[in-house]
Amino acid sequence: MKHTRITLAIAVAVALASTTANATGGFSYSHEWTFSHTAANGSNSMGSEILSYDALNNRLWVAGTDANQLNLGQGGIDILDLSGNLVNSFSTSSLGGINSVAVKNGQAAIAITAPNKTNAGLVSFYNANTYAHQADVTVGANPDAVTYTPDGSRLLVANEAEPSSYLVGPGGDPVGSVSIINTTTFTSQTAGFESFNGSAAALKAAGVRLTGPNASVAQDLEPEYIAVSADGTKAYATLQEANSVAEIDIATATITNIKAMGLKDHSLAGNGLDVSDRDGSGKSPLNGNIQNWNVMGMYMPDGIASFTNSGSQYYVTANEGDSRGDWAGGNDEIRVGDATIDSALNATLTAAHGADWQTNNDKLNRLTVSTSGDTDGDGDLDQLQVFGGRSFSILDANGTMVSDSGDQIEQIIKANYPSIWDDSRSDNKGPEPESAIVGKVNGRDILFLGLERSNAIMAWDISNLASILYLDTIFTAGDVGPEGISFFSNAAGSYLAVSNEVSETTSLYQVAAVPVPAAIWLFGSAMAGFGVLTRRRKA
Known part of the structure; x- marks a missing residue:
């Protein structure tokens, strides 16, 4: 298996130790309001999972299902004005389970999973001005996300096609796909993966993680x-469990490439992680016990965002991690x-970490890893492969990784925000970067990264890809489980809206940024020395 090695600046940890909140790069934010999606407040969604800004009407469309019920077929849409007032609400429960919403050019698209989630799903279109229903378009199973092209002429749908079970035969595991819908005629095309079914061995050799029992590609x-992409010709879809991304040609509705993200070497400087939820003297939690270990990280991206820099196309991924677990057999x-x-691995780990590396809670005993670390199929682990990169990565137009944030997310939380450190997740994916979006704030490209387990949004200035600068961490007491984020600007300023799945709340923040002094850029350059990525391959 091929590995991706990332060379990070050793100065990262030293620089991060001196980082202070609200003192980086002239960035500021203010909490405008929080809306709670409850029946008492008139909500039909009874939750807040994904949201989208309606630029024509200055409103937020919020898709949600009651997180405390988690029953398929519940949920709906709440529409909020920018003062935090509910202006309309309707249920989608008669159609199935709601997953996502997107609004563009006065049109809203809502992704719905069928009551039997392995059946074909649908996308319902609405007039965002009058709320009138326009059309329903059948798509693949379990449509998980909807995204408009920049001109709004097409809607792309990620049909996740989660299995009900790997044990009930072919009907329990539908095929994944991407639907491409003409938003005027409501006709659709399907970009499927069937053409790769005969290439499983080659894909695995290239690092694509294929683990579904008895499943085709x-x-x-x-x-x-x-x-x-900014020109609307190409798209990338994250294939989280496969630790890969798929390249899509929109005009021909074709998957043109599957690109493996590779493995992250947590033994390298700047790539540390906290591996235990029960470390420390007396087994009390020791928050931020970030060290280097002989462990490989699977990036496993969830959210992905598109942006341009100096005329070139890039993508940023939120490397959350996800396993198939045993829920589907x-x-x-x-x-x-x-x-x-x-x-051989035992000898390596013993030499690096001591004879008790596998039994000591202060070491690797508690860490959750994947059975895909059995690279030769003989029943034992040849590598320790952990779920998620605990980072964000930047990919170029060809899907090649050009930088990764290393262990900066955990280092920043440890240094500045111990109150939001969730040590119970240290053994399993850490802060869980969930969602990403890039917005232009006063001429600067700002990355907003949602951290599902830290209940926060981190902001980074990515205007200079050779010197990426951490800015601040945004969070509000009571908001739990940020799932969706939306950035927008209007005549009043720039804003970030956050949908919080667990607390069933939506919050709005106004954000601002000023030009960065040269001294701050120098600090950012030292802190964010991950801007240049060196890729080395070995068998």
């Missing part, structure tokens, strides 16, 4: 989120302490 790949997770380890 098309069944195994599960598109999550989609980002479209798979066998994807195991704790290090329960795993059988290959003798």
